[in-house]
Amino acid sequence: MSVRELVVLGTASQVPTRHRNHNGYLLRWDGEGILFDPGEGTQRQMLRAGVAAHDINRICVTHFHGDHSLGLAGVIQRINLDRVPHPVTAHYPLSGEHFFERLRYATAYRETVELGRAPVAGDGAVLATTPAYTLQARRLSHPVESYGYRLVEPDGRRILPELLAEHGIKGPDVGRLQRQGELNGVTLDDVSEVRRGQRFAFVMDTRLCDGVHALAEGCDMLTIESTFLDGDAQLAADHGHLTAGQAATVAREAGVRHLVLTHFSQRYSDPDEFERQARAAGFAGELTVAADLVRIPVPKRTTAA
Known part of the structure; x- marks a missing residue:
């Protein structure tokens, strides 16, 4: 039986809290697993969530800030320690190649697994095409080069x-x-009739930009940062982030079915306020304010619009 779900490993932003680890998200897509933005502590969070190194087929890093990438060293070494029997491919901004190399070889270990590299070299790049999905990347707006990822399943009947x-x-x-x-x-x-392929997007640190809207368009599930609440919109813009209301407005305009808000600043103590502001922005679909270690099913397929 196929499983399509998002396993949330961490939901903090720059500073982790007692209840929120640094970022980490595993998308289970039938027999594959795509690990997004493994921040510090991801390997331990995987253990707590019941995620094994064998579950990972791809690693997608949006950008090389520590809360999105410091866990790479541990994850890569665990993949090799466990002798994962299939190739694993890493995607990340090409401009961060030197950061990837430093993290990959942060300490000594024995390499036993083929780790492929397919860095993102430009906006709109198609990173992988398989019978199950196409993986695309779009440029975001952040102080360092950053990309969001979009997975599109082919239409069926x-x-x-x-x-x-x-x-x-x-x-x-x-x-x-x-x-x-x-x-x-x-x-x-x-x-027969067209059975629309499912679509998933992963959008982290960014201001509002064309890439955010392109990634979100028509998604069954959009996982998106909402670092700030709306009252701190100027602070969000200054640091290259979104607010809960902005993220929800993008989702509403894009026709997203399930919105997952995450990447929360430690300054806020009430997670329910993110939901209130998202609803106030007019998003009426399924909504999850992410918490560490939750599993969120991708909505079931629909027929073509």
Whole structure:
């Protein structure tokens, strides 16, 4: 049975708290796992969340600030210690290649796993194309070069039993039609409808910019920073961040189905205020104010709009 869910490992911003670890998020996508922004302490949070090194196929780093990348050293070494049997590919801003190399070889260890590197070299880059998804990157607006990531599943088709019956197709002929695309003058289009592929986006440290909107467009799940509350909007802009209301407005305008707010400044003690401000901004879909170690299912597929 396929599993599509976001496992939240950490939700703090620059300073961790007693209840919030530095960033870390694992997206389970059927048989693959994509680890986003492993901050300091990610390896221990993985243990607490029941996530193994074997679950990781890709590592995506948005930018090289410590709360988004200092956990890389431990995660990479754990992947090698556990002799993960499949290749692991790392994506990160090309301008941060020297930071990646320093973290990868922060201490001595034995390399046992093929660690591929496919850095992001420009806005709109397609980083990977597999039968299950396409992984894209868009440039964000932050004091250091930063990219958000977007995963898009190809559209499929859903067979409709009533249309099969209408055309007199049943039993083994259904499978033949699916394999061949046509049977006795009946095409697959005649008995099915488009099943829209799912879309997921991961947006961390950024001001409002074109990249944020492009990443969020039509997403089933948008995981996005909301470091500040709306009353500190100028502070957010000065430091290259979003507020809860800004993140929710992006989600509302983009037609996001499930909004996950995260990356909270330690200055705020009431997480419910982030939800209140997101709702006040008009977002009416599913909403999660992320907490460490929660698991959030990706909404089930819908038909094409």
